[in-house]
Amino acid sequence: MSGHSKYIVGIFDDEDVLVHSVEHIRHEGVKIHEVFTPFPIHGLDKALGYERSRIDIVAFMFGTLGLILGITMIYSMMGVDWPMNIGGKPNAAPPIFIPVTFECTVLLTAYGMTLTFFVVAKLIPGFTPKMFDPRSTDDKFIVAIDLGKNHLNQDKINQILKENGASEVFEKEL
Amino acid sequence: MQVTSPVRAPLVTGSKKMHDVTNDICKQVEGKPTGLWYFAFGLSLIALGYGCFCLYKTWTVGLGVWGLNKTVGWAWDITNFVWWVGIGHAGTLISAVLLLFRQKWRTSINRAAEAMTIFAVFCAGSFILMHMGRTWLANWALPLPNTYGSLWVNFNSPLVWDVFAISTYLSVSILFWYVGLIPDLATIRERATGISRTVYGILSFNWSGGAKDWQRYEQVSLILAGVSTPLVLSVHTIVSMDFATSVIPGWHTTIFPPYFVAGAIFSGFAMVLTLVLVTRKVFKLEDYITVTHIESMNKIITLTGSIVGVAYITEFFIAWYSGVEYESYAFINRATGPYWWAYASMMTCNVISPQLFWFRKIRRNIAATFVISIIVNIGMWFERFVIIMTSLHRDYLPSSWVMFYPTMYDIGDYIFSFGLFFTCFFLFAKFLPVINMAEVKAVLKSSSAKK
Numbered sequence: 001m002s003g004h005s006k007y008i009v010g011i012f013d014d015e016d017v018l019v020h021s022v023e024h025i026r027h028e029g030v031k032i033h034e035v036f037t038p039f040p041i042h043g044l045d046k047a048l049g050y051e052r053s054r055i056d057i058v059a060f061m062f063g064t065l066g067l068i069l070g071i072t073m074i075y076s077m078m079g080v081d082w083p084m085n086i087g088g089k090p091n092a093a094p095p096i097f098i099p100v101t102f103e104c105t106v107l108l109t110a111y112g113m114t115l116t117f118f119v120v121a122k123l124i125p126g127f128t129p130k131m132f133d134p135r136s137t138d139d140k141f142i143v144a145i146d147l148g149k150n151h152l153n154q155d156k157i158n159q160i161l162k163e164n165g166a167s168e169v170f171e172k173e174l
Numbered sequence: 175m176q177v178t179s180p181v182r183a184p185l186v187t188g189s190k191k192m193h194d195v196t197n198d199i200c201k202q203v204e205g206k207p208t209g210l211w212y213f214a215f216g217l218s219l220i221a222l223g224y225g226c227f228c229l230y231k232t233w234t235v236g237l238g239v240w241g242l243n244k245t246v247g248w249a250w251d252i253t254n255f256v257w258w259v260g261i262g263h264a265g266t267l268i269s270a271v272l273l274l275f276r277q278k279w280r281t282s283i284n285r286a287a288e289a290m291t292i293f294a295v296f297c298a299g300s301f302i303l304m305h306m307g308r309t310w311l312a313n314w315a316l317p318l319p320n321t322y323g324s325l326w327v328n329f330n331s332p333l334v335w336d337v338f339a340i341s342t343y344l345s346v347s348i349l350f351w352y353v354g355l356i357p358d359l360a361t362i363r364e365r366a367t368g369i370s371r372t373v374y375g376i377l378s379f380n381w382s383g384g385a386k387d388w389q390r391y392e393q394v395s396l397i398l399a400g401v402s403t404p405l406v407l408s409v410h411t412i413v414s415m416d417f418a419t420s421v422i423p424g425w426h427t428t429i430f431p432p433y434f435v436a437g438a439i440f441s442g443f444a445m446v447l448t449l450v451l452v453t454r455k456v457f458k459l460e461d462y463i464t465v466t467h468i469e470s471m472n473k474i475i476t477l478t479g480s481i482v483g484v485a486y487i488t489e490f491f492i493a494w495y496s497g498v499e500y501e502s503y504a505f506i507n508r509a510t511g512p513y514w515w516a517y518a519s520m521m522t523c524n525v526i527s528p529q530l531f532w533f534r535k536i537r538r539n540i541a542a543t544f545v546i547s548i549i550v551n552i553g554m555w556f557e558r559f560v561i562i563m564t565s566l567h568r569d570y571l572p573s574s575w576v577m578f579y580p581t582m583y584d585i586g587d588y589i590f591s592f593g594l595f596f597t598c599f600f601l602f603a604k605f606l607p608v609i610n611m612a613e614v615k616a617v618l619k620s621s622s623a624k625k
Contacts, residue, residue: 015619037617038192038361040388048385053393063401077317077326087331096353099335099412103342108399110346114353117394118379121387123356129381136383137357138614141194 001074005148008157009132010166012141021164022047022143028160033146036136055117063105070104071097071147105125124138130174147171181311185279185617188461191461192615195462196361198466201399202457203362205605209537210456214482215604225590239308239583245576246566250584251305253558254591257441258298259340259413260434263406264442265291269354270402273395279470280461281613286453287446288351289606293598294445295344297591302340304587332415339412350398353391355397355611358383410438417561424504427492433485440478440524441554443471447547449599450509451540453608464618465538472537475550482557486525500570508564516560518553523553547612 004041013130015037022035023060026049035048045052118124143166145157148172152160154171161169205358207215207347231239244250264286274282303309315337317327327334359378366374381387414434416426447468454463493505509517527549531537536546568575602608 004577035385037388038383039357039612040392041616043386045389050386050389055390055393059397059401060195065394073317074329077324078329082324082326084328086328089330099332099408099415100329100338102404103335103338106405107342107345108274109401110349110398113397114349114394117353117390121390123379123381123387124574125376125379128375129360129380131364131382134201134364137361137364138196139313139403 006156007132007172007174008147008161009170009172010143010145010161010163011132011133011135011168012058012143013139013167014165015141017165018141018143019043019047021166022159023124024164025143025160029081030145030152030160031150033144033149036132036142038137038139038141041141055113055120059109059113059117062116063109065112066105066108067101070101073104074100076116132172132174176326185464185466186462186614187464189422190461190618192618193547194209195611195614196365197619198363198459198462199609199611200362202603203548203605203607204365208456211600211604215597215600216575218593218600219231221589222593222597225586225593228586229590232583232587233309234355239581240587241579241584243576243578245569245574246563246578248305248562248566249578250588251595252557253555253562255298255305256413256558256562257555258294258301258591258595260410260438260441260558262291262294262298262343262442262553263410264446265289265294265484266343266350266402266406267439267442268446269350270399273399274403277347278468278617279467281617282459282467282609283471284613285351285448285606285610286450286603286608288347288354289602289608290446290449290599292344292351292444293595293602294442295340295347295407296598297595298495299340299344301587302336332412332419332433335412336416339409339423342461343409344464346398346402346405350395350402352614353394353398354610355606357383357391358607359460361611363609374531376552384504399433407435408602412433422565423500424508424561425487429485429488429492432481433489436478436481436485437524437554437557440475440482441474441551443478444547444550444554447471447475447543448551451544451547453603457603457608459609462614465540468540468543469534469537472531473509475547476528476531479524479550483525486521493588504565504568506554507568508560511564511568513560513564513567516556519551520556522559523549524557527553 001042012021018035018037022032022044026032026047032048035044037044037061074097075092078096083091085091132142132144133140143161146163147154150157158169186195188194204517240249240251265284268280268287269284303312304311308313315327315334327337329335329562355377356379359374360381361382363371363374363378411431411434414430418427418430420426451468454460490505490509493501496502506512508511527546530546536542563578567578
């Protein structure tokens with residue numbers, strides 16, 4: 001997103017009002033840029049029409065990678081590279097793989113998934129986020145509408161926001 | 175979404191609005207530290223300083239400064255290690271297991287409990303490093319290519335499993351804790367000015383609280399909870415295997431993994447209670463950490479304390495029932511030998527004291543809870559001491575039977591861990607929000623029935 005765009009910002013005071021309003025606003029043909037809230041609200045993603053996150057698939061893939069790496073590491077060390085004779089027992093018996101392989105799986109799942117989350121959500125230290133209103137991290141719920149991407153005019157959007165329970169509507173260039 | 179129950183008491187009292195939550199929690203971070211904070215922090219620094227001196231001696235002179243002898247090769251250090259790891263179980267249990275069970279009361283205490291977990295694992299790890307004697311060779315415990323023709327670590331050894339389990343646990347706990355902190359750090363960033371705005375700006379990772387971010391955040395939290403739950407159980411299971419896979423009478427029992435895990439949760443909750451009771455008083459958070467929260471935690475203490483009690487009795491029964499002479503002796507010696515006082519302390523503190531929580535009055539009494547939480551932690555220290563010491567000090571050969579006496583360095587290294595733990599905890603309490611604001615705001619409505 002290069003350059004400045006003009007946004008209409010609607011401020012809501014209550015999360016239940018917000019979820020219903022978002023549905024109505026979208027129903028009236030307004031494209032919402034994003035909704036900013038101080039805490040996760042169940043059902044808001046559905047109201048906004050977002051697809052479910054695929055981060056679970058990423059987690060599974062990293063977990064599988066961890067599992068494979070764990071088994072490969074132990075087998076190659078204990079069974080291939082330097083087999084040790086410990087009381088005549090098998091060099092690389094599968095039961096001893098379990099604890100370390102499990103830990104490798106968990107470690108890679110957790111870090112792989114979370115780092116992927118940081119990258120896709122652009123959660124990178126040092127960046128300055130686009131904040132429409134600082135109160136969205138405190139007690140207000142903010143609906144941001146990009147004027148350039150909507151065919152409705154500004155007054156109409158203002159009216160729709162107000163009708164749907166926005167306590168405050170203003171415009172902001174970011 | 176709005177669950178209003180006539181039966182359940184509100185989670186947050188005092189008719190708090192969302193803005194009040196932000197103000198109440200951020201106040202601790204934004205204001206100047208109180209005199210009490212300086213006093214407590216100073217005290218921890220003194221403990222840490224004295225501990226560092228003892229640690230310096232331990233490293234430069236060698237493990238000979240400890241009271242270990244040729245019969246007793248593991249004593250205070252491993253006792254302290256297991257004790258700290260056990261304490262380090264509560265945080266992830268509260269945030270992961272209680273999240274999966276949808277226990278909303280966890281929201282007020284999970285942040286502090288997770289922080290406590292991380293610091294407790296630091297302390298546990300420090301004892302492992304100390305016990306190596308030559309700590310600078312700690313990398314030998316890792317499967318790294320080396321100059322001995324790639325002589326790898328032995329994956330048959332539970333000590334190697336421990337290296338993996340504890341380092342994974344520490345890494346994942348830090349990750350889980352930090353992901354939870356990001357939205358709250360953004361809240362502080364938006365209120366801050368000048369240099370602290372820059373610092374919290376960097377720490378808050380560009381968080382703006384968009385709905386898509388929250389959707390992913392929730393998914394990430396849920397999966398992290400899902401993988402942390404077996405992880406937290408695996409850690410103490412593996413710690414118990416350090417003992418259980420040996421052939422020492424008193425150690426090689428199959429009951430160890432579940433018994434250790436229950437004991438870990440037991441001691442962890444006790445430590446969380448000790449810290450939380452102080453924190454809520456000092457920071458005036460009585461509306462967020464209510465008596466109901468404390469009661470819930472006390473119920474878990476009673477449950478896990480009872481499991482531990484059953485495990486003690488089962489162990490004793492099996493020692494007799496197995497018919498193994500050495501095993502029976504180890505247990506009779508444990509209860510009636512020269513360390514009977516440690517065994518009696520363990521039984522009193524761990525089995526009897528939590529049973530007091532069957533009484534609602536005691537369960538909901540702050541002072542009683544505080545005292546019992548400390549008693550439980552003393553008891554849990556004795557449990558590890560009893561398991562380790564009494565099993566070792568009388569081995570198969572009566573001519574090598576000895577007693578163990580700690581030196582000032584054994585004690586000093588233990589003081590070091592307290593210094594480290596409290597220094598970290600006080601820094602956390604000053605510079606980071608001690609209560610998860612975003613999560614508390616989310617349960618504010620569902621809990622306050624009178625709204």
